[in-house]
Amino acid sequence: METKIEPISLVDTVTKRLEAAIINGQLAPGERIREQVLAVEMGISRGPLREAIRRLEGRRLLERTANIGVRVAELSPQKLDELLTVREALEGMACRLAAERISDDEVAQLRALLDSHAELKDVSSGAGYYQKSGDFDFHFRIAKASENGFLMSMITGDLYDLLRVYRYRSSTMQGRAGAALDEHRTIVEALARHDPDGAEAAMRKHLRNARIHSQLAVQQMEMAAKAEAN
Amino acid sequence: METKIEPISLVDTVTKRLEAAIINGQLAPGERIREQVLAVEMGISRGPLREAIRRLEGRRLLERTANIGVRVAELSPQKLDELLTVREALEGMACRLAAERISDDEVAQLRALLDSHAELKDVSSGAGYYQKSGDFDFHFRIAKASENGFLMSMITGDLYDLLRVYRYRSSTMQGRAGAALDEHRTIVEALARHDPDGAEAAMRKHLRNARIHSQLAVQQMEMAAKAEAN
DNA sequence: TTCGCACGGACTGTCAACCATTTCCGGGGT
DNA sequence: ACCCCGGAAATGGTTGACAGTCCGTGCGAA
Numbered sequence: 001m002e003t004k005i006e007p008i009s010l011v012d013t014v015t016k017r018l019e020a021a022i023i024n025g026q027l028a029p030g031e032r033i034r035e036q037v038l039a040v041e042m043g044i045s046r047g048p049l050r051e052a053i054r055r056l057e058g059r060r061l062l063e064r065t066a067n068i069g070v071r072v073a074e075l076s077p078q079k080l081d082e083l084l085t086v087r088e089a090l091e092g093m094a095c096r097l098a099a100e101r102i103s104d105d106e107v108a109q110l111r112a113l114l115d116s117h118a119e120l121k122d123v124s125s126g127a128g129y130y131q132k133s134g135d136f137d138f139h140f141r142i143a144k145a146s147e148n149g150f151l152m153s154m155i156t157g158d159l160y161d162l163l164r165v166y167r168y169r170s171s172t173m174q175g176r177a178g179a180a181l182d183e184h185r186t187i188v189e190a191l192a193r194h195d196p197d198g199a200e201a202a203m204r205k206h207l208r209n210a211r212i213h214s215q216l217a218v219q220q221m222e223m224a225a226k227a228e229a230n
Numbered sequence: 231m232e233t234k235i236e237p238i239s240l241v242d243t244v245t246k247r248l249e250a251a252i253i254n255g256q257l258a259p260g261e262r263i264r265e266q267v268l269a270v271e272m273g274i275s276r277g278p279l280r281e282a283i284r285r286l287e288g289r290r291l292l293e294r295t296a297n298i299g300v301r302v303a304e305l306s307p308q309k310l311d312e313l314l315t316v317r318e319a320l321e322g323m324a325c326r327l328a329a330e331r332i333s334d335d336e337v338a339q340l341r342a343l344l345d346s347h348a349e350l351k352d353v354s355s356g357a358g359y360y361q362k363s364g365d366f367d368f369h370f371r372i373a374k375a376s377e378n379g380f381l382m383s384m385i386t387g388d389l390y391d392l393l394r395v396y397r398y399r400s401s402t403m404q405g406r407a408g409a410a411l412d413e414h415r416t417i418v419e420a421l422a423r424h425d426p427d428g429a430e431a432a433m434r435k436h437l438r439n440a441r442i443h444s445q446l447a448v449q450q451m452e453m454a455a456k457a458e459a460n
Numbered sequence: 461t462t463c464g465c466a467c468g469g470a471c472t473g474t475c476a477a478c479c480a481t482t483t484c485c486g487g488g489g490t
Numbered sequence: 491a492c493c494c495c496g497g498a499a500a501t502g503g504t505t506g507a508c509a510g511t512c513c514g515t516g517c518g519a520a
Contacts, residue, residue: 009296009502011284034471045504047277050473051284054241058288066239067472067511082378085323089381093319148312151319239473264500275475280502297482297501 010044014052017042022061022072023164033062033070059158061165073165077218080166083159084211090155091139092204097146099191099199106145107192113138114184136160138184142191142203176213183209240274244282247272252291252302253394263292263300289388291395303395307448310396313389314441320385321369322434327376329421329429336375337422343368344414366390368414372421372433406443413439 021027039049053070056062064070117138143155183206190198251257269279283300286292294300347368373385413436420428 047503051281054281054284055288058285079379082380085327085378086320086380086384089319089323090316093315097315148315149309150312150316154316277474299501
């Protein structure tokens with residue numbers, strides 16, 4: 001028996017559907033959720049739905065006010081900045097640990113990944129792909145190489161999901177692809193040298209740039225929105 | 231109207247009771263939880279109990295296997311080490327941010343706090359108090375001074391709760407009180423200088439020492455247990 | 461007109477009973 | 491000794507009901 005089928009509960013699927021709905025904007029930030037309505041829409045009963053909501057509550061995707069209802073978490077540029085700062089701390093540490101433990105094989109895989117990115121960068125339609133799976137893959141592999149279960153689940157799980165809710169597109173998208181690739185290479189080289197300090201510093205710098213860049217982008221968006229309002 | 235009374239739901243109280251039961255060991259690690267039994271014991275119905283369980287699941291205090299049941303999270307020295315490593319990353323970052331933003335007033339409060347610790351250290355029965363509220367207070371204030379909501383809630387909430395489940399007693403308890411106090415002072419001085427790098431480094435060093443020390447303590451305990459088994 | 465207040469609908473919070481499905485355990489039979 | 495099968499028990503999910511709270515509406519009074 002190769003594939004051990006693991007039964008998926010309704011709560012799990014509902015949780016994912018809710019999560020997806022929040023991420024793609026079907027449920028707008030701040031929007032109120034009514035249990036009965038949603039339960040009927042999804043064709044389930046209130047029980048599992050409530051349990052799913054509790055989970056997302058714990059992950060800060062939903063906020064509940066007693067006797068009032070549940071709302072989709074409100075976002076703000078400031079909160080995004082805070083989140084990205086936490087990411088700096090966690091991924092920096094992950095990168096440090098990875099530098100101590102990473103194998104030559106894993107380093108080779110990372111290099112190959114970056115090479116493929118370099119090629120895609122030239123393709124006009126490539127940028128989308130780059131962001132979508134490539135960049136995540138890079139950070140994901142490093143988190144995994146840290147061999148710290150908590151760190152990994154936070155980086156690739158909770159944190160990543162939250163960032164998606166914030167509609168955060170890795171700032172590599174916003175004209176930083178070239179710079180990001182260079183930074184990625186710097187990180188990999190530090191990992192290859194098994195240089196914890198260098199690796200952490202490189203990752204921190206990379207994410208700090210991404211964070212600052214994203215804040216600038218947000219500010220520009222707000223400026224544009226304000227200009228349009230006049 | 232100062233205190234706006236906010237209604238507490240059954241789920242909230244149940245969550246806290248479960249949490250407390252896990253922390254103080256009434257529910258042993260790895261122990262299985264049966265919904266119906268527990269629901270009857272607590273005098274509630276299965277609904278709210280299940281919702282509370284889902285929450286603690288999200289906080290990794292409980293682990294669920296589909297169709298089998300819920301168990302209290304299993305602990306291991308390795309996981310504790312991983313957790314303390316995450317703490318290093320988060321509190322290090324918090325300390326860095328705090329150094330940039332902390333006010334003279336807050337610095338003065340921290341100094342006063344450490345002075346009171348220094349006095350207590352001499353009192354024989356003081357060690358317990360020192361750990362119980364004092365050490366937490368120190369780290370709590372710094373997390374707060376970081377002015378990063380996510381960081382703070384992680385450090386003083388999720389992370390702290392998990393550590394309590396691991397029965398982790400800040401290693402200041404284990405004969406490190408004196409050294410810890412010195413390290414605390416180093417941290418505060420860096421904060422007073424508004425020196426982010428120094429503050430982060432000092433906090434990281436402090437927590438690294440605590441982590442290593444705790445691992446040593448765990449090893450000793452295991453050695454002792456093994457010796458006793460013979 | 462405007463403020464205040466009571467009424468009623470709507471929604472959350474909780475409970476209870478019920479059924480389906482799966483797991484677990486023990487008693488067979490081979 | 492091993493395997494298989496049946497029943498007990500626990501989880502997973504559904505339904506329906508009801509209490510409590512919140513909120514908007516509309517009426518009445520200043």
